[in-house]
Amino acid sequence: MATATEARLEEIWGEEPGPASWFTTGDHKRIGKRYIVTALIFFFLGGVEAALMRWQLAQPGATHLTPEQYDELFSMHGTTMIFLFITPLFTGLANYLVPLMVGTRDMAFPRLNAFSYWIFLGAGIFLYAGFAVGAAPNGGWFAYPPMTGPIFSPGINMDIWSLGLIFLSISTTVGAINLIVTILKLRAPGMTLARMPLYVWAMFVTAWMMVLAMPPLTYANVLLQLDRNLGTHFFDRAYGGDPLLWQHLFWLFGHPDVYIIFLPAVGIVSTVIPTFARRPIVGYPYVALATVLTGIIAFGVWVHHMFATGLPTLGLTFFAAASMIITIPSGVQVFAWLATIIRGRRPVFSTPFLFAVGFIVVFVIGGVTGVMFASVPFDQGVTDSYFIVAHFHYVLFGGAVFPLFAGLHYWFPKITGRTYSETLGKWSFWLIFVGFNVTFFPMHVMGLMGMPRRVYTYSPDLGVDGLNLLSSIGAAVVFGGIVLVAINAIKSLVSGERAGADPWGAATLEWATTSPPPHYGFGSIPVVTGRDPLWEQPELGSDLTLTDGREILGTTVTDAEPEEALPMPEASVLPLLTALGFAAVFVSLLLGSVPAALLSTLVTLAFIGAWTWDLGGVPG
């Protein structure tokens, strides 16, 4: 393609760097980076909370923290890691990668995309404002009533929590819808569903799960707010309510959420392993199908979080069976990865590959304890002990953070245009891998010895002093490893070597454009003929340049036949203003001011009106 085309595209899509475009941009790459950085800041905060808890638990009977502080720390640690770190981070990564991987120029709705970031940021600040006013959420990340109801949690701590999560769910839902429409309508010509990269498959299923799982959480939180502030009786046994209703609604969200966290990680591993094993993934259709099946079965296992609540045995048996069945698609994926490594050429032991392999090891351990928990009698014996803390850190830290680090290292050259230091990368992997196991493996034993979760200290008589100290030392090592990742990133940003378009020799479309990609993504829309376009097609370009205006290519849903050129909206400040309007609504609700809530709702509606007016007929 001639440079004249590229100059023309830059004229259409380019943005002035600087604060003005900072507040108005709809560029998926800028928004994606912003999501990633913000989520990493929350990861750091959640990590500090964990470090404080391990400091407290390093010795029996320590008094570094009061019980009240400890409650706030474990509540905010869980809430941060689940809602403000891993989910938004994966959303941000998908924001950056999915449009490039499917060969288009932006997300389907760039303004909604900006809006969902601002809402995420606002909700994160809202949840953390609790620390500033001395009333951080303290009812645990699953907030069971009646403990979190009006009688036992009279402060605003849990109002901040439940309103904050309702606020955040706007971002999650809108972001997920944006991803689904992008994947359905904007894939490059020739990229049929059967040729979609596995990462895109994983994000497609994840986004669907978000759309279907957020409403139960939102509804549960609305009911909790009504019980707390308007005198309803949803969770109040004395008036015909039932605290178990909360548990059902919460876990109807909560278990799918485990897979909302896990599936993007699986998508990353299925992308990284073939690149370094130097061959296409073994069993592509089975891995794609396993992703979809996991997404479906995940909605039928929530009661395994409630085995110890006295539900009828027949019901428990059903959920135990479903919980065991869900290991089958996970097993299919694990064997596909192993087969890819074995059947490939001698793998390149780069940092992303190490993290991907480290993930397989720890995830299998977490999976094994998961199957143990699927068995009702075992669950009833060890639930709410440190055994469960060990289990879910193996599947969440091991199952999601390891692949996340694989992905962050893998795409670092693409996003920043610079290569990172492999030496530092490998050091950080080994620190995190060893530190992780030293931190969390002893927790299995502590749990079996009877140490309960969520208690701010323990007695020396329990015999878990040494294990706790070991665990705290491990936590310090993990922390060191993560700091090393940060040092590597900053150092490489400043002085790393320039990365070429495709430093790994990878197969997917994001490597077809420069590193970092131009504002318009691709000079011409690629036309693909297979699953691994960069390995199969030496010449990817086409004459589809769309230089008439700010346009992207719409294609058909299953076969990705070119359909029409879709006009895209210009940058705008309205998404930010609308998000601020929502923030005002939630702050008013927290303060219990009806006039302020009504006023800010009207203002928000006015912004939404202006937004749709401004678009005319352009999707946005």
Add this chain to the structure above:
Amino acid sequence: MSVARVEPRGARAPGWWGMALFIVAELTLFGTALASYLFLRFEAPTWPPPGVEQPDIVLGAIATVLLVGSSIPMLLAERGIERGSLMRMRICIAISIVMALGFLAIQGYEYSAASFSWRTDAYGSLFFTILSLHALHVIGAVLIVAWLEVRSLAGHFNREHHAAVQAGALYWHFVDIVWLAIFLVLYISPRF
């Protein structure tokens, strides 16, 4: 490979897909709400609890006819814009709005006439929360289509270019159809 230069329109526009997915999320919300109602209902020895009368089924039926019926002028409005008749679209949407306002008026009357409130017991909490949740959606749908009326006066839509009208109408139909499920569960099911 070349692309026909057509404006986004019809059922395939990304905006339509976006609205359809938003409705999927909303349906899940209402599904959750009705499932919560049934969950607490089947735990209760009597339903509604002693001293609380059944919801007024006659009034509820009239409201249902008004709201579900309002989908018919909305369909005609869509057909109008597809044939390029802005005036037909505006009149039909206006009729739908009036019918929905009638529905809301009946709901308001029921609120004021009820002998129990959301504070009385879990039954009252469920009844008023689900009705209010739905009423807020009706108000939202009215605002959406009223805004479409304003935008049509500003010339935003024509025969080829009206994806927003279709998305707004889709939302309208969703609010109507979900009411049928609510009517079934809140007004009819307690009688059995």
